[in-house]
Amino acid sequence: MMVYETAVLAAAIVVIALLVRRFAPERRARVRRAVFLFLFFLAAFGGAALSGWLDLPDWERNFTALADVLFAINLIAVGGLVVFELFLPAVRITVAAIISDLVMGALYLLALFVVLGNAGLELTGIVTTSAVVTGILALSLQATLSNVIGGMALQLDGSLGVGDWVQLESGKKGRVARIGWRHTVIETNDWDAMIVPNTALLGSTFTILGKRGDKRVNHRMWVYFNVDFRFGPSDVIAVANAAVQSAPIEGMLDDPKPNCVCMNFAQDGRDSMAYYAVRYWITSMAIDDPTNSRVRARLFAALKRAEIPLAVPAAQLWMEEDSQERRDRKRRRRRSRRLDALRALTFLSALDERELDLLADGLSYAPFANGEIVTRQDAIAHYLYIVVEGVVEVRVAHGDVDRLVATIEGPGFVGEMGLMTGAPRRATVVARTDVECFRLDKAAFESVLIARPEMAESISELLAKRTVELEAVVNGLEGGHSSRLENEKTRVLGTIREFFGLDEA
CATH class of the missing domain: 3.30.70.380 (Ferrodoxin-fold anticodon-binding domain)
Structure with missing residues (x-):
């Protein structure tokens, strides 16, 4: 009896199961199949031993023949696991599942005929009977066989593979998860799985998304x-x-x-x-x-x-009751929102309501979406943004290094140096949420500053403080803030007066 061979086969299955679990866990189903085959072999092997012990020679001969067949099939199954599930994937060779199934099936049949032939059985009658049975099955299972042949065609010609994204004639699209003998499984982004018969795929037009020839590209x-x-x-x-x-x-x-x-x-x-x-x-x-x-x-x-509204369909009609009172109420709401934004600017605290009202006329509404650049480093822009709602990041690029130096949450403001001195932007400001802003331009601010030139003093102090703080963060400076602050304030004040022509006024 095959006690030694049985022990070697069991050890081989255990080793392969451990290797598959370690390197290819998604293929464990095939290992389970091999384990079931081995259990069937053990049953036949045990039946032969029991029949011999009970002195039943006919049963012993039949069980022995069955055990020989199952042992050969187990050897082929173990070899298939090594080749198709471990070796070929390790060397990055992809074999279609149907191809591996066909190879294994052919080897199983070959083993069956060889073992039965060695046992002395007459195979001519078996082959003849098999041909007749095959013909009857082919006639009765035409639809199933068509799907099987379709699955083989899809995988053999390489037109469709696992991992491809496809769009069917119905408009449904998803990722090919598996191409089986009878059907193809397509997983959608809705977490659904579509089961499409292979003949339906071959008989229709479908689009492979993001693929040209054998190369996958972005869609x-x-x-x-x-x-x-x-x-x-x-x-x-x-x-x-x-x-x-x-x-x-x-x-x-x-x-x-x-x-x-x-x-x-x-x-x-x-x-x-x-x-x-x-x-x-x-x-x-x-x-x-x-x-x-x-x-x-x-x-x-x-x-x-950009004040470009999306189009309203011509067939849609908007009707609302309008009145002067309603228009005034909407205008007051807009005005109040602008005034609240201006009051958030600390350097405008000295302005009275009339002057704030004058500035409100010059504000432009400027929303930004999450991830948009509000203003870019080194850009020339003679205006500032008042951040009403949302969060922005201030980033400074130095060489290949891009550093986050500040986070500003509304209410706040950015771009004040461009408005007050005309200097290029010293940092890039990026919206980190959807942001609502108002833009204050130089032309709108100029008339107020000319009428109140003493504001330049307090504004220069604020700008100098923010400049020194930014330089300290970027350059890692410590100490000496007071002297640098005073020098920067003097420089900024002179630039403001020159930029707005206050000395001439």
């Missing part, structure tokens, strides 16, 4: 929006391009660059708007909806900042 996404004809395509495209190119968006590739195109004008002469689309390349199809949402938020904020 291009489209975000559509409409703007009416009051705004030219060049202006809309410029605003949209700046929105998606100025700062990274999570899930979107920087290269190729995202861009905006004008897709069409009014369709059938019915719609009073132009059709646009932002095109970008996504890092992973698994995050398509969240990335589209972030792109839309960035685009919406940029269009609103």
Whole structure:
């Protein structure tokens, strides 16, 4: 009896099971299959031993033949595990599951005929009977066999593989999780699994997303929006391009660059708007909806900042009761919001209500989406932003190092040096949440400062303090703040007076 061979086979299965658990845990199902085969072999082996002990020669002969067949099948199963589940994946050779199944099935049949032939059985009748049975099964299982052949075709020609993202004719899309003998499993982003018969895939047109030839590439996404004809395509495209190119968006590739195109004008002469689309390349199809949402938020904020509203469908009619009282109430709310923003500026505390009211007329509403650059280091911009709501980060680039030096939460302000002295921006300011801002320009502030030139003194002191603090953080300076502060205040005051022409006034 095969006691020694049985022990070696059991040890081999245990070692392979440990290796698969360590290096390929997702393939443990095949190990379980080998264990079940081994248990069947042990049962046949035990039946042969028991029959011999009970002196039942016919039963002993039958059980021995069955044990020989199962032993050969177990050897092939163990060899298949070593080759297909451990060795080939280790050398980065991918073999379709159907191919490995066909090879193993052919080897099982070969082992069956060899073992039965050695046992003295006549195989001619078995082969003839098998051919007849196969013909009957082929006629009765045409649909199933069609799916099997379809699965083989999909894997053999390499047109579709596990991990590919596909879009079916129905519009459903998902990732191919498994190509089986009868069907293909496609997992969607909704955490659903679609079971598609292989013949249905072969008989329809489907799109493999993000793949050209045998090479996987990033898929291009489209975000559509409409703007009416009051705004030219060049202006809309410029605003949209700046929105998606100025700062990274999570899930979107920087290269190729995202861009905006004008897709069409009014369709059938019915719609009073132009059709646009932002095109970008996504890092992973698994995050398509969240990335589209972030792109839309960035685009919406940029269009609103540029005072370009999204188009309202021509068929939609807005009706509301209007009156002078209602218009005055809305105007007072807007005015109150602007005045509250101005009062948050500490260097304007000396202004009276009339002067604040004058400045409020010069404020521009400027919202920013999360991740957008509010202002960029070294840019020339003669205005400041009043942060009403939200959080922004102040970052300074020095060589290849980009450092976070401050976080400002509304109410606050940034860009004061550009407004007061005309100096280039000394830092980049990035929105870390959706941010609501008002922009105060030099032209709006100039008339107030000329009328109140003594304000330059207090403003220069504030700007000098923020400049010295920024330099201390960037350069790691300690001590000597008072002398540097006084020198910086003198320098800033002179620059303010020169920039606004206060000496001439």
